[in-house]
Amino acid sequence: MLLRGGLIVDGTGGPARGGSVLLEGGRIAAIGDLPDEAGASIDCAGKVIAPGFIDAHSHMDFFSASGDPHHFDSFTAQGVTTFVAGNCGFSPFGFAPETKHRDLIENSLFKAGREHLDWNSFAEYREVLDEIGLTHNFLHLVGHGAARTSLSGFEARPLTEGEHAQMLGLLDSALSEGAAGVSLGLQYKPGVFAKLDELDEVARLVKRHDKILTVHAKAYSSFSGTYPMVPFGRAHNLKAIDEMLGLARRTRVRLQFSHLIFVGTRTWKTVDEAVDLFDRAIADGVDVCFDMFPYRCGATLLNTLLPEWFMARMPGALRSPLARARLRVEADVGFHLVGFGYPQMQITNACCEEYDEHNGRFIPDIAKRVGKSNFDTMLDILDKSSVEARGLFHEYYNDEIIDRLMQHPAAIFASDSWPEPGGHQNPAAYGTFPRFLGRARERGNISLEEAVCKMTGSAAARFRLSKRGLIKEGYAADVVVFDWDAVKDGTNKTGDAAPSGVEEVFVNGERILEAGAVRAIRGAGEVLLG
Ligand SMILES: [Zn+2]
Incomplete structure (x- = not known):
């Protein structure tokens, strides 16, 4: 397939250039001024050719084993080709096989995916995925919450010594089997019951594997019930950032601070200090980045x-x-x-x-x-x-905060969303990436190249995706073609409006979006090992 004569934005953040891109055998075979030989081609005149978008914070792993590839349609329509899943402590594996709490893991926030998790390890889960056939690429994190739940349920207590060792063993196995890192969910049960010394040990384990630790922090608002109420004390969201940066300083783990949001209008005054905390840590050599979404609202459990x-x-x-x-x-x-x-x-x-x-x-x-x-x-x-x-x-952000965070060098883009089986939808599951692009165009806070980089090259580098995230010869043919002048998210009353301007999407060379129409192709995607 020849993508002919477009504007190539290669995902590095470097300047766009005109040219064609040849996809062959699931790879990017050639780039540049290519002859238009007989064979399939798409005229990309006036269009951007970019790497497929990487959703750097996803929960779609619970849906990939469901057997219904249409769960992914709204992401295909946005140009997403790869998900980094298993976030916020939730993963559909990493639990003890003999657990009596399997139902707690199955009935998580994302249970629409599949009734039962009938596998016992990451390796077995991957076999199920191979059998079903993924529509997109997946990089998996193993959830600390999943491991911990399988040992002590939702009991509000520290783990016993034996449980602690078992928990580390479960995470260790998943990491050895190819999970890309561990995720923490410190505002959810049972992560909320974990003390810092437990988390330090998890971070050290991740560090030993040279992988990444992602964290849904203990608080995202200046006051949160997850901390004791102290008059005139430090804002809870800042305290939560302090704790996680402290953990990264102590353990030297690579840290990904998940969905850096500021819940509530009175929390917004902490943005300066929060950004400053990250800047200082980075200046001190701490390897930390954060992800964000472009909506003022976000989905969660009540x-x-x-x-x-x-x-x-x-x-x-x-x-x-x-x-x-x-x-x-x-x-x-x-x-x-x-x-x-x-x-x-x-x-x-x-x-x-x-x-x-x-x-x-x-x-x-x-x-x-x-x-x-x-x-x-x-x-x-x-x-x-x-x-x-x-x-x-609502009021997780205001427009000023979104604009500012989008510009931050440590920011990468994510949707943190999933389709709801019923009711109202989270618009992020339908429009995140077109919205980031439309916003960059309309507000001019970042360039086209920077916006694309934060949803491709930067995310791939952060999660060490091998040969993905760039338009580069030999790289996987994960490619999106969109119209820079038209790309934007849609809006409607039920949250499920389709975006506009995204025209073609390829996963490993398979055309999963054709002239704006979704084709759910099982087996197009693959499990990426960390
Ligand atoms: Zn989260």
Whole structure:
């Protein structure tokens, strides 16, 4: 396949140049002023030819074994060819085979993918993927949360010595089998119960394998229930950054700080200091980067709002008048301190019959309709959904913060999204990469070349993807063709609007987007080993 006469943006960040790109045998065979011989070709005049986009923070691994390749359609339409998955402590492998908590891992945030995880190791999981046939490339992280859950469930306690050793053993095996690193989810159960000495040992293990540690930090707002409330204390999101940079300094591990967001309008004043913390660490030689998405909202579980003490007493706490009364007071104070609250909470999937009709609505709207207070509505949804309700929380960023972070040398781009089986969708699953590009064009905060680099070459370098992420001879034929003047995300009421301007996508030379139409091809993608 000859991609003829386009503007080549090669993913290095270097200047675009005119030329053609020849794809042959799943590789980029030639680049430049190529003769138009007989054979398949696509006229790319006026179009950009770039490396396929890498979603540097994904949870799509739970969907890849589902047997339904259409889960990936919205990503194909954006130009994504590769996912870095297994983030935030969640991975569909890495658990102890004999665990009695398999259901807790199966019923995670992403359970739409597959009912049962009927494999016992990363190697076995890979065999299942090979059988099913991946539509995209996947690099996998192993979740600390998955390993820990399989040993002590969601019990709110440190691991015993034996469990600790077992946990490290499970992570060690997955890393040896080709996982690219370990992910931490310190705001979710059970990561929220892990103390720093446990995390240090995980980081040392990752360092020994010379791999990467990604972290969903313990807090992303200036006040968070995951830390004790101390008057006039350090903003919790900064404390969380301090802790993780401290861990990287102590252990020398390569650290990827996941989705650097600033939840709530009052957290926004910490942006300067947060960026400064990263800058100083980098200046001191700490190997740290962060990822980000281009939307002001992000998807999460409703229960991430709950403080650690409440989570530790679930589900009983939901029905305890005393616990509810204390939570109500803390929520009022917390929301006030953070500048975030019910009006910013949109239920995307209530995960229960009683509230499913309200999917897409914000809490105050639902509360009015059911005749309850905002607080009671939130807890009722948590209760009825067995704490599984999902939401889209707003005011994670403002436009200024997004523009600024996009410019940061340590920033790489990601969607942190997945398709919801029902209800309202997270627009990030439909428009992240076109939105980054459209934003770069319209706001001029970064150049076309820089934007492409942060979703290709930089991400590939960060996760050490071999021979991917660049338009370069001998590299994998993961390629996207888009219209720089037209590329942007779509918008609609249900969050699932298709983007525009992305025209062709190739994964390992297979054409998975043809003139804007998605072709779900099993076996086009492959598992990339770290
Ligand atoms: Zn996360």
